[in-house]
Each structure stands twice: as C-alpha cells, then as structure tokens.
Amino acid sequence: MNTLPVLNSDDRKQLFWFLLLALFVLAAGYGLREPWPSDEPRFVLVAKQMVDSGNYLFPHRGIQLYPDKPPVFFWILAACYQLIGSWRWSFLLPSLLSGMTVLYLTYDLGRRLWTPRTGIWAALAILFSFQFVYQFKRAQIDPVLVLFTTIALYGFIRHLLLGPHWRWFYAGCFFSGLGIITKGVGFLPLLIFIPYIALRFAKADGLSVQTNTNGLRWSGGLLFFLVAIAIWLVPLLWAVKHGGSVEQQAYLNDILFRQTAERYANPWGHHEPFWYFAEILLLFWLPFSLAFFWLWKPWYQSFRIRDAKVLLPLAWAVLVVVFFSLSSGKRDMYILPALPAFALAAAPFMQAMSARISFRYGLFTLISFISLVILVLGLQALLGEPGFEKKFILERGASQLNPLWWMLIAVGGISLITSLFFRQKKPLHSCLVFFVLLWSGYSFVAYPVLDGANSSKDVMQRARELAGAEATIGLVDWKEQNLLQAQGATTDFGFLESPTTQLQKGVVWLKISPEKRRLLLQSSRHTQCVDFKNADAISLGNANRRSWWLIGEQAAAACR
Secondary structure: OOOOOOOOHHHHHHHHHHHHHHHHHHHOOOOOOOOOOOOHHHHHHHHHHHHHHOOOOOOEEOOEEOOOOOOHHHHHHHHHHHHHOOOOOOOOHHHHHHHHHHHHHHHHHHHHHOOHHHHHHHHHHHHOEHHHHHHHOOOOHHHHHHHHHHHHHHHHHHHHOOOOOHHHHHHHHHHHHHHHOOOHHHHHHHHHHHHHHHHHHOOOEOOOOOOOOOHHHHHHHHHHHHHHHHHHHHHHHHHHHOOOOHHHHHHHHHHHHHHHHHHHHOOOOOEOOOOHHHHHHHHOOOEHHHHHHHHHHHHHHHHHHOEHHHHHHHHHHHHHHHHHHOOOEOOHHHHHHHHHHHHHHHHHHHHHHHOOHHHHHHHHHHHHHHHHHHHHHHHHHHHOOOHHHHHHHHHHOOOOOHHHHHHHHHHHHHHHHHHHHHOOOOHHHHHHHHHHHHHHHHHHHHHHHHHHHHOOHHHHHHHHHHHOOOOEEEEOOOOHHHHHOOOOOEEEOOOOOOHHHHHHHHHHHHHHOOOOEEEEEEOOHHHOOOOOOOOOEEEEEEEOOEEEEEEOOHHHOOOO
C-alpha cells in the first residue's frame, strides 16, 4: 500500500478553513424556506406520507402509489425528520451532509494519490462549480446519489490505485448497490473496471499490484453488491407475493422495468441532442470548467506516459458522460456524479495552471463579466420598466421583490469591484468573494422573499382560512406542494388522473356535503366549466405560475 502523506500544521489549517467555507456555502439559508418545486415537494410529500402512514415499502403521492423512484432517499428524509422533528429543518439535511462528505472524500483521495495541497485543489474544483452548490442546496435525490457513487469510487480507487485494499473494494460494491436502489443509475461506479482493465493491459504506471488474489475474492464484490439491493428488493418481492394488491403488482413492474431500462432506452421526456452534456459541462460547471481549456495538454501528457492516477478517474468520468449522452432523455444533473472524478483528475495540475497569466486573465474576465451581468439585471429590475417585476409578481405570487433586486445589485457590484481590484494577480480571491456573496444572497435574501409563493404555503394558508377549520378541501389538478403545505383535512382524486377526471370526481364529492367541503383548483382550460365570477369562487392568488381558486357547489354547478 502507498504511504499516506502526514498532515502538518499548515495542511490542517487549510483543510479546516476549506471545510468551514464549504459548510457556510452549503448550509447558508438552512431552515429559511420550505420545499420548492419542481422535485422537492414531491419527495418530501412521499416521505411525509411514509411517516404518517407507517408504510415505508410502497411510497404514495396522495392516494396513488409513486413508482418513479426507489424509496431509499425517502427513507433518509423520513429518518432526518424523525431525528429533528420538523420537515422545514430536516428536508435539506441529506443534501448538506452528502455535499460535505463528497468534498472530504475527494480531498482525501487527492492527498493520498498526491499531496494534501492537491486534495484541497480537488475539493475546491468541486465547490467552485455552480451546479454542485445549486444541487446540493436542494432536496433532490441526486446529491445522495452522488454521495453513494463517490463513496463507491473512493473504495475502488483505494483498491485499484492505492491497494490492494479489499475492504474498500467491497465497500465500493456495496455502495454501488445502494446507489441502484436510490436511483437506477447507481451502478455507474462499476464502469471504472473498463478503463482499469485497459490500463492493466497497457501496463500503465500507478496501478496497485494485486498479488495472491483469485477469482473468488473478486467475485465476493458481487455478493456485497446484491446484499445492498436486497435491503429493499427482498421485502418488496415478499410483500407483493404474499397478499400484494393489483396496484402493488403494477408498482413492482413499473419500478423494476419501466423506470429503469425502458426509461433509458425509450425516454418519454427531456429529449435533448447528443452533445447536450458538453454544454452542461462547460456552462453549469463554471468556473471550474474554465480550466478544461488548459487541462487538455497535461491530460494528454498523462495519456502518453500512461499515468493511471490521472487516467483512471478521468476515463471513468468520460464514460459517465458518454453513457448518459447515448440516451435521448437528458437532464442537467445526470452527469453530476462525474464531477468529483473530473476534479480529481485535474487537481495535480491546478497549482501550476493557476500561476499562468492566460488562466488568470480568463478567470478575471469570467468573474467580471458575470458580476457585471448580475449588477445590470438588478439595476434594470429596480430602476427600469416595471413590466418585468409586475410579470414576475403575477406569475410567482411574490409580493415584495425589492430586496431581491438590491441583493443582485450588491452581489454584482461588490464582486465587480473586487474583481477589478485583484485583476489578474489574484483572480482566485475575487472568485472566492463572488461565490460567497452569490450563495449568501441567494440563501439569505431570495429564500425568505420567494418562499411563501414558491412553496405554495401562502396559497394553502389562505385556503384554510377561507374554508374554515372544519371544512375538508378537495384538491383538483393539484401539485405536490399543495398537498404538502395543506393545513387541516384534505382529500385528492388521484394525481395521475387527468384534470378533467379529477374535476368530475371532485364535483360529485363536493355535492355530497356542500356545506363542509370546498374544492381547490387552478384556472386552466380543464376548468372552463367553473364559474369563477360566482361569489362561491374565491381567488387564492398566484403561485408557481398558476392561478389558484377555492370554490363551492354554486361555482361548480355547470360542471358535469
């Protein structure tokens, strides 16, 4: 095994200040908002219904089963809630802990493969990527998936480059299995054995010497991989076989086949061209991705000398991007698991590259340009034609946006001044200032300003006040945030049912007890039969670009 570099006092200080910076950026605004669309309210709602019902095996969204994702992330959300006792203060905890762990593991690999300073550069490259911070400040599945894939990658690299280390190899296999039951693509770390075999045949430098091993020891990884999957799959199969309903059988077929291989081969949404992820990688990973224009040469040199420490994580990251590019269904966060590997492959060259005048000028130009754009947007919104602000208020339902515009002006102005002050000499300092200001403004200003409208909390609170404490509110053509933020008694008529069918069922339900029931719905082409001018229809305002109403029997009299 390779000898682990000893951390001196300067190394410890650097690690401490980096982790403190990362914690501030990722935790800023924690507890200041409720779940926001598009995915957060859905996932938190599913976890909440698990806690309320005690049914952790079959996730529900309203009255219907939710087969789109395996339940591991919902279990984690539920566990955080039971630990803290508040959804508002717990729903972002998995992403926060995942982000800090991913950063530390990447740092640790960097220091083990090269030096502690290289580990800091690897972790900084991740933290200084827009998409990483944005996604890890949200309660989506992807941060937890990236956590599991990074742990698996860590285990495989500890074994293949720094080993042999069979316990870490088995851990990598186990967390690959956990990744699969978190999101179907959790097997991605296993792709690392493709470039590993190629590098072994090419007699690359840096691979660990695997001595006294046999096929049985390698095949033991399959056992750990299957054990992780069995944590969820075995109880599910047993429950469906022993008294499972027709709906539960359909859920099993859907989540095992339709949501995995079929969704990859024949996706039903988010269609993008083959080169889509090249755009995401270059734009969404800024400012780290700016370094790619200088990294191609040292990466090519690493290829020529067959440096496995660089080539193995780099080749795996490229395979991840290619894998997702082959499917026509693409979303920007799909390639996020590859970010730590790209950062690790870049880290040994970042110190020398940061000293180059051309790179410093490029970083200075980038930060100055983005800061100027943010400043101009803030000034335009605050002092320009008020039509933009009125449209924003009308669509989003936010009442007071001036703090948001002042935040943009402050972030853009201070960042621009800082960038000009440091210029090409210390552009990393201006980059640091820009990132801290950007995510601080986003978290401490945008969160409280936009939360009431984005989360639908204001709409649902007003609905309960108007309906009365004893009334039951029926949800028609609803979104997950409506049910999540609902107060008091509610019912729904199936999230996956067509809006027309939901309205038909809702009207029948309303007429059974019109004095104690109300319907909450949005104004759309599906609700044209509703008389919104009737006194029995009350506007609740706008949220998430939709106009919401609370209606009684008279307003729905024309609906059949």
